[in-house]
Amino acid sequence: MAGGAIVNTGGGKDYPGKLTLFVLLTCIVAATGGLIFGYDIGISGGVTSMDPFLKKFFPEVFRKKQEAKTNQYCKYDNQLLQTFTSSLYLAALVASFFAATVTRVLGRKWSMLVGGLTFLVGAALNGAAQNVAMLIIGRILLGIGVGFANQSVPVYLSEMAPARLRGMLNIGFQLMITIGILAAELINYGTNKIKAGYGWRVSLALAAVPAAIITLGSIFLPDTPNSLLERGHPEEARRMLRRIRGTEDIGEEYADLVAASEEARQVQHPWRNILKRRYRAQLTMAVVIPFFQQLTGINVIMFYAPVLFETLGFKNDASLMSSVITGLVNVFATVVSIVTVDRVGRRKLFLQGGAQMIVCQLVVGTLIAAKFGTSGTGDIARGYAAAVVVFICAYVAGFAWSWGPLGWLVPSEIFPLEIRPAGQSINVSVNMFFTFCIAQAFLTMLCHFKFGLFYFFAGWVVIMTVFIALFLPETKNVPIEEMVLVWKSHWFWKKFIADEDVHVGGNHLQMAKNGRDTKGADA
Numbered sequence: 001m002a003g004g005a006i007v008n009t010g011g012g013k014d015y016p017g018k019l020t021l022f023v024l025l026t027c028i029v030a031a032t033g034g035l036i037f038g039y040d041i042g043i044s045g046g047v048t049s050m051d052p053f054l055k056k057f058f059p060e061v062f063r064k065k066q067e068a069k070t071n072q073y074c075k076y077d078n079q080l081l082q083t084f085t086s087s088l089y090l091a092a093l094v095a096s097f098f099a100a101t102v103t104r105v106l107g108r109k110w111s112m113l114v115g116g117l118t119f120l121v122g123a124a125l126n127g128a129a130q131n132v133a134m135l136i137i138g139r140i141l142l143g144i145g146v147g148f149a150n151q152s153v154p155v156y157l158s159e160m161a162p163a164r165l166r167g168m169l170n171i172g173f174q175l176m177i178t179i180g181i182l183a184a185e186l187i188n189y190g191t192n193k194i195k196a197g198y199g200w201r202v203s204l205a206l207a208a209v210p211a212a213i214i215t216l217g218s219i220f221l222p223d224t225p226n227s228l229l230e231r232g233h234p235e236e237a238r239r240m241l242r243r244i245r246g247t248e249d250i251g252e253e254y255a256d257l258v259a260a261s262e263e264a265r266q267v268q269h270p271w272r273n274i275l276k277r278r279y280r281a282q283l284t285m286a287v288v289i290p291f292f293q294q295l296t297g298i299n300v301i302m303f304y305a306p307v308l309f310e311t312l313g314f315k316n317d318a319s320l321m322s323s324v325i326t327g328l329v330n331v332f333a334t335v336v337s338i339v340t341v342d343r344v345g346r347r348k349l350f351l352q353g354g355a356q357m358i359v360c361q362l363v364v365g366t367l368i369a370a371k372f373g374t375s376g377t378g379d380i381a382r383g384y385a386a387a388v389v390v391f392i393c394a395y396v397a398g399f400a401w402s403w404g405p406l407g408w409l410v411p412s413e414i415f416p417l418e419i420r421p422a423g424q425s426i427n428v429s430v431n432m433f434f435t436f437c438i439a440q441a442f443l444t445m446l447c448h449f450k451f452g453l454f455y456f457f458a459g460w461v462v463i464m465t466v467f468i469a470l471f472l473p474e475t476k477n478v479p480i481e482e483m484v485l486v487w488k489s490h491w492f493w494k495k496f497i498a499d500e501d502v503h504v505g506g507n508h509l510q511m512a513k514n515g516r517d518t519k520g521a522d523a
């Protein structure tokens with residue numbers, strides 16, 4: 001198996017231990033943190049296409065929508081409406097920096113608890129909103145919740161999981177995101193039918209359900225051995241490691257954790273430290289991966305699918321239904337990556353998913369161009385519309401087994417302990433910043449780029465796919481505290497890491513230096 005080669009050349013080993021029920025349960029509970037993020041992503045598109053909501057808060061958009069002859073591409077273009085969707089992501093960006101300190105000093109679970117609680121308040125405020133200010137303040141609180149959850153959950157999962165199954169367990173987070181999105185879309189479909197016009201309130205208030213789940217769940221979650229050790233509880237850490245691995249034979253893994261935590265303890269300033277030359281590879285990935293993830297254009301579909309489908313001439317109900325279909329595809333395709341990520345590895349999924357997205361985006365752009373041209377007027381036939389939906393679904397599937405889950409998995413597993421929370425914050429904040437940009441700019445971009453928007457994103461996916469091919473080594477099956485060996489044996493990144501920077505002991509360093517480049521490890 002190619003994976004064995006990587007573990008060996010990377011110098012890593014597989015520790016003893018199995019997937020215990022205890023780990024499985026804690027990981028499922030922690031992953032529900034993804035629900036709150038997903039619910040937000042899925043809920044705003046449907047709500048912002050509901051007439052009673054628009055009439056109450058954004059009457060100008062409502063008026064424009066009524067004028068049948070307006071340019072299809074431009075009917076939703078409104079800054080305030082986009083601010084409703086995007087304010088959440090700005091708040092999450094800022095919050096993730098505070099979350100890094102909480103996660104490091106108090107432990108991963110307290111970050112999850114703070115996230116759940118703030119989110120709960122935000123949901124209440126949104127459901128009761130009387131004016132735009134209340135709506136946006138509610139969205140900001142939801143954003144703080146998301147910032148805390150997305151900062152702590154992926155790290156928690158990657159630390160709890162045995163190396164061999166880390167991909168699978170970590171992607172539980174992304175699976176919950178997609179379930180959150182789908183639940184939100186189904187709820188919108190139902191609440192849109194409420195004649196009295198308060199459906200949007202129900203949609204927004206129901207965010208309290210996933211919030212309650214993660215809030216309660218996090219109270220019962222144990223902390224990770226890595227975090228216990230880092231915070232000076234070696235005995236508890238040892239006990240926890242035995243418990244989660246289901247074996248007494250934890251000596252080697254424990255020794256690696258101790259080495260990692262000693263090094264971590266010497267670091268006073270994780271933020272300054274992360275800028276050191278030897279972390280250049282990890283820092284680059286923490287910035288570039290979330291940036292690229294958003295530049296796949298996925299959130300154009302996730303936030304605005306109903307709006308997009310209406311733009312294409314679908315009726316309101318049909319467009320909500322179509323977004324439910326893409327939501328279902330998103331969930332099922334995520335399962336594909338859960339099953340394959342620790343076997344075929346991260347790189348193959350990235351490359352295949354990327355190729356699939358490029359083709360689909362080019363086709364969708366062309367289909368829309370052929371129908372609406374640049375004037376943005378025209379009627380779309382049923383079969384034609386169905387073809388657009390099919391290619392959009394294939395695009396979503398490509399994303400859902402590549403950049404979706406891996407955009408959270410890879411950054412959470414590549415950092416050494418001492419800079420892990422800081423690195424994860426960079427990942428979350430870059431992700432949120434570009435999520436914000438897309439949410440804020442999409443309706444305007446659609447109005448100006450028209451069908452070219454799909455070509456624009458296709459171009460980015462080409463760039464990111466080449467980037468992965470050249471610069472991302474395979475990380476499957478490598479124990480998390482030994483990841484430095486993977487970088488040390490990569491054709492490009494090895495330049496940045498001196499021998500003295502590798503502290504995993506044994507003859508691993510020599511093996512890493514002799515090993516073949518991990519760039520082509522799965523070739």
Ligand code: BGC
Nearest residue numbers: 041178299302330404405407
């Ligand atoms: C991304 C979100 C996206 C979602 C779609 C996540 O990994 O971070 O921005 O909406 O996947 O499933």
